[in-house]
Amino acid sequence: MTMPRFVVPISILPGESLAGVVARAAHENMVTNPHSIFPHLNMPLACLGSLATRYSKQCDELAYFMGVDPNILSTLFYGRVDRHEEGLGSEIDFFGCRLASRCREKQIRRLSPESLRVSPHHRAAWEVKFIHWCPESFEYLLSKCSACGKNFGWGKFAGIHICENCGADIREQTSEFVHESEREIAQLLSGFILDREAAMRLRTSLHEDLRDLSDADLLRIALMLSSGFEWSSNVVNNALCNSDRKSAPSLQSWRRGFSLIRNWPESAYEIIWMNLEVPDEDIYCGRIRKLGPVASHLMAPNTDLTKLLKKVLEGSFSRKGLIASHVSGNCAEWYRPGWLPSIEAKKKHKLTSWTVEQALRYPGVRTVSQDENGTSQDFLHEEDLLGWLEKLKEALDVPEAMRCIGVPEHSVWELLEFGHLKFLTSEIRVLNPRRGFIDSSSVKELGEALLNRCLKPTNEPQNLVALSEAVKLPRSPISPWTTAIRTILNGKLNVWRRDGQMSAYADALLVKPEEFEIAIDGNIEIPEFLEAPILMTYNNAADLLQTSSDTVVQLAKEQKIESEFGGAGRRAVRRSVYCYALSRVSAAGTPHDV
Numbered sequence: 001m002t003m004p005r006f007v008v009p010i011s012i013l014p015g016e017s018l019a020g021v022v023a024r025a026a027h028e029n030m031v032t033n034p035h036s037i038f039p040h041l042n043m044p045l046a047c048l049g050s051l052a053t054r055y056s057k058q059c060d061e062l063a064y065f066m067g068v069d070p071n072i073l074s075t076l077f078y079g080r081v082d083r084h085e086e087g088l089g090s091e092i093d094f095f096g097c098r099l100a101s102r103c104r105e106k107q108i109r110r111l112s113p114e115s116l117r118v119s120p121h122h123r124a125a126w127e128v129k130f131i132h133w134c135p136e137s138f139e140y141l142l143s144k145c146s147a148c149g150k151n152f153g154w155g156k157f158a159g160i161h162i163c164e165n166c167g168a169d170i171r172e173q174t175s176e177f178v179h180e181s182e183r184e185i186a187q188l189l190s191g192f193i194l195d196r197e198a199a200m201r202l203r204t205s206l207h208e209d210l211r212d213l214s215d216a217d218l219l220r221i222a223l224m225l226s227s228g229f230e231w232s233s234n235v236v237n238n239a240l241c242n243s244d245r246k247s248a249p250s251l252q253s254w255r256r257g258f259s260l261i262r263n264w265p266e267s268a269y270e271i272i273w274m275n276l277e278v279p280d281e282d283i284y285c286g287r288i289r290k291l292g293p294v295a296s297h298l299m300a301p302n303t304d305l306t307k308l309l310k311k312v313l314e315g316s317f318s319r320k321g322l323i324a325s326h327v328s329g330n331c332a333e334w335y336r337p338g339w340l341p342s343i344e345a346k347k348k349h350k351l352t353s354w355t356v357e358q359a360l361r362y363p364g365v366r367t368v369s370q371d372e373n374g375t376s377q378d379f380l381h382e383e384d385l386l387g388w389l390e391k392l393k394e395a396l397d398v399p400e401a402m403r404c405i406g407v408p409e410h411s412v413w414e415l416l417e418f419g420h421l422k423f424l425t426s427e428i429r430v431l432n433p434r435r436g437f438i439d440s441s442s443v444k445e446l447g448e449a450l451l452n453r454c455l456k457p458t459n460e461p462q463n464l465v466a467l468s469e470a471v472k473l474p475r476s477p478i479s480p481w482t483t484a485i486r487t488i489l490n491g492k493l494n495v496w497r498r499d500g501q502m503s504a505y506a507d508a509l510l511v512k513p514e515e516f517e518i519a520i521d522g523n524i525e526i527p528e529f530l531e532a533p534i535l536m537t538y539n540n541a542a543d544l545l546q547t548s549s550d551t552v553v554q555l556a557k558e559q560k561i562e563s564e565f566g567g568a569g570r571r572a573v574r575r576s577v578y579c580y581a582l583s584r585v586s587a588a589g590t591p592h593d594v
Contacts, residue, residue: 004040006031009067013121015194018052018076019154020122025066026157033156041065048154049106049127052078053092076124078104091216095124096196098214102241105129109152110141110243111160117171120161125194129243130219135190138178140245146173178251185255192219207264209308216240217305221264222257223249228271229293233305265312268294272316284368285335285379295330335379339368342378345385356380358425359388388424395424395436396443404443406468406504408543410536410574411481412438417527418486420446426531446485447505453488454497454509464496467509470516477581478544480520484511493519526578535564535571545581555580 006029012021022037031037034048041061043051055062056077063070081091081098090101110126112134125135133140144151148166156164161171178186191198192215203211203218210218223236226249231239242248260267275292291298297309310327317324322334325341335341340348342356351359359365359380365388366381396404401412401421415421422442471480487493488509493516495509502508541561542549552572556563561580562573 005064006066012068012072012076013119015123015125016076017122017124017127018073019048019127020124020160021068021073021076022048022051022062022066023154023157023160024121025068027159031157034154037065047106049109052076053080053101053104053106091214094128095194097193097199099128099193099216100237100240102237103129103216105243107153108143108243109154109160110143111152111170112137112139112141113170113173113175114139114177116161120159120171122160125190128193130240130248131190131193132243132245132248133178133186133190135187135194138183138186140176140178142170142173142175143243145170182251182255185251185258188258189251189254206261209311210261210264213304213308218261220305221308222254222261224257224297225260225264225267225271226253226257229297232296265315268309268312269316269319272313273319276316276320284339285333285341285370285377287370288332288334291327291330291332295327298327299329333370333377338382339379340382340385342380345380345382349385349389351389355389355392359385361426362388362424364388391439391441392424392436394440396438396440397436398438401438401443404504405447406502406506407481407485408479409540410479410544411485413529413532413574414482414527415446415485417529417532418482418525420485420489423531449489450485450495450505450509451497453491454495457496462496463512463514464510465513466498467495467506467511470511470513472546473513473517476520476524476546477584478524478578479546480524483520483524484516486525487519487523524582526582529575532574534574536574536577537571541572541577544577552577 006025008025008028010021010025010028016024026032026034026037041055041058043055043058056074056079059074059077060070063073066073075095078092078094080101081093091098092101092104094104104127106127109122111122112126114137115123115134118136123134123136125131126141142152145163145166145168147168148163150163150165152163152170158164158167161169163170188198188202192202193199199215206218210221213221219240220233220236223231223239227236239249272292272294275290275294276288291313294309294313298306298313310324313327313332314324317332317334321336323337323339324332324334325344326333333341342360345351345359346353346356360367360378365384368379370377370379398409398412402409405412405415407415412421416423416438420442422439423437424439425437467484471484476483484493485506488495493511495511498508498510536544538549538552538556541552545552552561555561556572562576564571564573
């Protein structure tokens, strides 16, 4: 079956809408009812005004039916844009301009009598709801017939210039015109939608943060600024979909909006500044409870605008010497430059929660805690944090510290507990401390302090032995390594330096055995062990008791010292080993006899 065609061909006029082309072609061919056309094209159309957005795939059939060039006709369809926002609907490509589909009038035929007198065809510009005038004549558009009072629609083909309800010729009717003083802004707004070159000139004159926004978003920003952000996102969106000139934004509002948008972000700063309280200089962090009207736009479903407004809000804070953090509702937390919230520190420097927690505990990192409404937020001084992180990269674990200083495991923990070595992390009463938690600089400082105590050698013969040999000589309940080091640091034990390069600090130290024994005797001190691991291996316990590991195993079996899981286990309870040794001080024999 051959598809029917119109007999009288037409030519598509510049700026004509697709609905207007079809309506004019039907009128020229004496067709008055849309239902007489579209069933032949498999278009169950409810409204002629929806043709441009719903049936682009039937472009060739429609062009054949009307006898027009399909390539020209295809340019009159409005393609849908991928972006679809909650509460805003889909967007369309309106001759190169991205607009929300709701901004286009599909039901009512809006007309300019003055322009119809020039040429009785329907202009596509008349479909844009927030353009209430004809860009050609600057005459305000009519949507109702002044003769019968009914809306112009697309239900019948009676000619674009004819009221389908009463048959009145709209060309004989009149409407108001845009005032001369407002025509410049009217031309700017309509040109932004209809003239891509004019739109590009405007876009390139704007701040770089605005240039990549869609056309619809730029219009929203203009209205937001014009209202001082007083209009909510819903009000702004509805303003772009309002075809009623009486309740829609005035041309004065558009003029103010475009003037402010050209001065972005300063114009936005000025509006936001009026609601920002400047805190005292000696406060590092706080909360601003009133962000002003801009707050309602920060939770809008439009992610592009939300990001833009959050950025300008942060810029406003920066102008006040603050940094915005955690904007929520009408409030925002802030902190001063140089400080970071713990959450922000994790993100910025890619840290784990454990690392941030340890930094907060370290005395060398300045911190501030903000408590409000039962919640707490910690802030760290960024310079201190970065310095601590550098130290953490070079930190030593216990075996490394043992090799560097030249002492056994128990002595490293004792030196840490006494404060001669420094913790970079704090693992309170843990069984297995993390690797790399001893400040390497504290190990170096301890070693240099020991070497600085060394006396100058003399030519007189002296009975000197290595410190590592001397610690094995005195009758002491436990290994006297830590006591020896503390005594040297206090200047109560003379020490000399061995010639040559040594791998450990203690290996370079020489002492007189008789002086050593006098200095050590009765001066053994036991630290509190607030940070040291609860357990120690049997080998480490043997070093402490100056005996063999088999002896320690036997002591654990006999329950003279406590061990892991209460049985023989694999490790001894550190405190019980010290207690056992001290309880044997008055017993006969040397420490090797324990």
